[in-house]
Every structure is written in structure tokens, then in C-alpha cells.
Amino acid sequence: MAGPVNLDYFEGLKRSIEGCSSCEQLQEVTAETFASVSELMTSMTAQLAALQPLLALLEPPTANPAQIVTWITDFISLYLTPQVRPVLTIPVQLAAITAQMAELPALIEAKMAQFPSCSVPIPPLPSVPTP
Secondary structure: OOOOOOHHHHHHHHHHHHOOOOHHHHHHHHHHHHHHHHHHHHHHHHHHHHHHHHHHOOOOOOOOOHHHHHHHHHHHHHHHHHHHHHHHHHHHHHHHHHHHHHOHHHHHHHHHOOOOOOOOOOOOOOOOOOO
């Protein structure tokens, strides 16, 4: 895996599309590809949304007495940060997935042109929140 997203997976998707030998197969591969990636992106977006309250706790309040601030700071550095750190790459992963998927419609259309009277609907991907 190179970077936060497995680019080999997307290369495999492209090979699957290029390897289609009929319109029906291209329709099936396209539907399965977009359904699978949409499910992944939806799951990642839900994880990110669930963590928003915890992410807000990464900055301690400054107007509280010193002991409370120390406790909150320790809580953040010793508990929250290690719990949240692995998920902080989700926005980068979602952006990389979106970029990889952006290449597929042109590839699908080019492959579709090889099959007379072929029409392959390209499903939309889930919307991704911007940070």
C-alpha cells in the first residue's frame, strides 16, 4: 500500500473495467465497483462524524483553574490523542479515494464505446465533508 489508500486496489478496479468483454459485464463491474467504494466512503464518513465530539476535546479550555486544565491536558495527551490519532487520516483517505474514482468514468465510457448500443450508468459517490 502506497500512502493512506491502497492504490493497488484501484489499479485492480481499472484492470477489471478494461478486461470487460461485454456491455453486460461492464455494467456489472461498474455497479459493483461504485457500490463497494460508496460503502467504504460512507463508513469512513460515519466514523469521522462520530469522532467530531472527541476531536473538539483535543484543545483544552484556557479559562479554568490550573488543576482542571492540567487534568484535561493529561486526559487529552494520555487518552484521547492515542485513541483518535489513527482516524485522523480519514479525510486524506477520502480525498485519495475520490481522486482515484474520478478517473473511472472516462475509462468506463471508453470501454463502453467498444460495445454497440451499450449504456452503463455511473452511480454517484457519497458526498464527503470538507474539513
